[in-house]
Amino acid sequence: MADTKIEELFSNLKEYIALQVEILKLQVIGKVATLTGNLVSVLLLTVVSFMALIFFSIAAALYLAERLGSNLQGFLIIAAFYGISVIVFIVFQKPLIRNPVRDKLIKELLKKKSEQK
Numbered sequence: 001m002a003d004t005k006i007e008e009l010f011s012n013l014k015e016y017i018a019l020q021v022e023i024l025k026l027q028v029i030g031k032v033a034t035l036t037g038n039l040v041s042v043l044l045l046t047v048v049s050f051m052a053l054i055f056f057s058i059a060a061a062l063y064l065a066e067r068l069g070s071n072l073q074g075f076l077i078i079a080a081f082y083g084i085s086v087i088v089f090i091v092f093q094k095p096l097i098r099n100p101v102r103d104k105l106i107k108e109l110l111k112k113k114s115e116q117k
Contacts, residue, residue, distance in 0.1 A: 031109055038108070057082075 057078050065074025089096065 035108060
């Protein structure tokens with residue numbers, strides 16, 4: 001009789017572990033799906049924004065070129081603006097880009113079930 005109870009206990013334990021593994025798999029799949037969806041949204045928004053920025057930059061350069069009487073000067077002013085922007089982003093990349101992205105990723109991965117619903 002004791003052997004049957006122990007066998008039943010081990011059987012229940014195996015079933016419990018299998019269910020916990022399955023729950024963990026589903027949770028990981030859910031988090032990966034959410035993060036992938038967020039990544040695709042951000043990438044799509046980035047591409048569209050980049051295209052708009054290119055057209056705006058060309059328009060601004062042409063406008064400056066017309067005002068200054070030289071295409072070269074108009075485009076150089078816009079290029080200088082972007083060069084300065086790149087330097088600023090390089091200097092401040094950790095507080096402006098890396099830390100917020102890292103924090104958002106960690107927050108999303110550690111989000112509890114109750115918060116996701």
